[in-house]
Amino acid sequence: MTWVVTSKQRFYLHDSETLLDGLLRTGHDINYQCREGYCGSCRVQKLAHSQPIEYFIHPLAMIDEDEILPCCCRVQGVIHINEELIIE
Template sequence: MTWVMTSKKQFYLHDDESLLDGLLRTGHEVNYQCREGYCGSCRVKRIASSHTIDYPFAPLAMIEEDEILPCCCRVRGVIYINHEPIIK
């Protein structure tokens, strides 16, 4: 089971639920467009995580080392994120 901690609340992801879908389900406001890692509009800052964050395919959007794309990343364990939009 994956636990997600934000400044707003903590919640767990359902089986096969993306981080983006979990954030939206729990009332977090997250910008998104493509849902496939192309645009980068959903990027959030990863504060800490108990496991490595990986992607089923390399996203095309440019992200910093401490950023993740909740639309397409795979998270496990516990992750702490800042869900506020990152303005680039």
């Protein structure tokens, strides 16, 4: 089971649910455009993670080492993201 921790809440991802889908399901206001890693508009800052983050679609958008694209990444274990720094 994957747990996501933001400054506002903690929730788990359903099986086969992307991080973006989980954020939207739990009421987080996050911008997104493509769901395929092209635009980068959904990027968030990762604070910590317990397991490696992988991408099921290699993103074309440029991201910093402390950022992830929730639309196309796979997270497992526990991940902490900065709710306040979700880029819209």
